[in-house]
Amino acid sequence: MGFVIWLLVAFAFSCSSGPEQQAKRLADGQQKPAIVRLAGDIDVSPPSVTLNRGEVLISYSDCATCHKAADRKRGPAFHDIAARYPMNSTYIDILAKRVILGTKGAWGNVVMPPHPNVAEEDAKTMVMYILSLNAGG
Structure with missing residues (x-):
């Protein structure tokens, strides 16, 4: 019976690696x-050009409300977006x-609100700038 209790306690501790624990590890x-x-x-x-x-x-838009260049704010950092997506049409x-x-x-689960007043060509230009921030290639 003691082994079963020990196993349940061990399982409970192993499952406690939620976002708070991950944030603590990152802070450490x-x-x-x-x-x-x-x-x-x-x-x-x-x-x-x-x-x-x-x-x-981007500097004249509301992007900075949710994004920063190097650090996650509400949305992903521009550098993280550039790291994920290649400069591909x-x-x-x-x-x-x-x-x-x-x-x-x-x-x-982050929601990016729509920006219907941004022209498609302007949005593409903004995206190309963001993707150009990938220092890793």
Whole structure:
């Protein structure tokens, strides 16, 4: 009987690794989990003028309400987005549509509200700027 109680206690402690425990471990100096890069070849090489325009469009938008460059705020960090998605025309189209239509579930339960007043070309330009932030290639 003592073994069964010990087993239940051990199971209970092993299941207590929820978000609070993970946040505590991250605060204790462990690194956050690596971002898994999605498959796809880099097939877009935007000129610097396009990337500069994307940066300006983002600075005049409400993106900073939920996103920061390097750290997660409400939504993912721009650097994390760039680490996940290659500079690929398909991903640029998908992400631009997500900016305009909104989305939920790509980064957990976070909801990105729609931005219907953002033109599709502007959304693509903003996405290209964000994807250009991938220092790892």
